[in-house]
Amino acid sequence: EDQVTQSPEALRLQEGESSSLNCSYTVSGLRGLFWYRQDPGKGPEFLFTLYSAGEEKEKERLKATLTKKESFLHITAPKPEDSATYLCAVTGGANSKLTFGKGITLSVRP
Amino acid sequence: SAVISQKPSRDICQRGTSLTIQCQVDSQVTMMFWYRQQPGQSLTLIATANQGSEATYESGFVIDKFPISRPNLTFSTLTVSNMSPEDSSIYLCSVTEGVHGYTFGSGTRLTVV
Incomplete structure (x- = not known):
């Protein structure tokens, strides 16, 4: 059974204080690892x-990396508007089912 | 990417009643997914709905409790039947978009009293 564990559960940062969010996973035949942002009520x-170990992707202040066992979401010089819950999910094997972690609640103080 | 309209956005319901949640997509999609997000828990897949066939339910979820309709390629409904307080949760529909991952609706926040 696919499993996803995210840590820490919550993270409080000062504006500009860079950090990383961790997603450890166990999946049979990884097809994709996904990062999502979720704002309250949305x-x-x-x-x-x-898709594969060694892959990296960037978007603004966010950079996601992947190894065979885990993924990191690096946040560089975060701003208060980056405050949200960040979810990690995987798909594996022959199905399209997403298995999610519980999420990491990030709070960035001005 | 696809735009998903989900309604109602929230509701407060009496135990023993049923609520039907609607999910409308602005493009035709083969598969639609229904998720539940309980407080402090992971998003959990309830079922996968393909147009023209019975929905496929995940372990722990049954059709009598969560009947799903999928009348066409842009629309689906999820009914939460005979509700109890344990059904209080956020319910989300989702579609897959290939390299763009999965797109989610804004969710329905259900409170059962």
Whole structure:
């Protein structure tokens, strides 16, 4: 059974203080690892898909990386508007099912 | 990417009643997915709905409790039947968009009293 574990559960940063969010996964035949951002009262918003170990993707202050066991979402010089819950999910094997972690709640103080 | 309209956005319901949640997509999609997001828990897949066939339910979810309709390629409904307080949750529909991952609706926040 696919499993996704995210850490820490919550993270509080000062504006400009860079950090990383971790996503550890166990999946049979990784097809894709996804990062989403979720704001309160809204559905998850797609950020990145990573397909193979060594792959990296960037968008503004966010950079996602992937190894065979985990993914990191690096946040460089965060701003208060980056405050949200960040979700990691994987698909594997023959199905399209997404398995999610519980998410990391990021709070960035001005 | 696809735009998903989901309604209602929230509702408060009496136990024992049923609520039907609607999901409308602005483009034709083969598969639609229904998720549940309970407080402090992961998003959990309830079922996958393909047009013209019965929905496929995940372990722990049954058709009698969560009947799904998929009358065409842009629309689906999820009904939460005979509700109890344990059904209080956020329910989300989703479609797959290939390299863009999966797009989600804004969710329905259900409170059962």
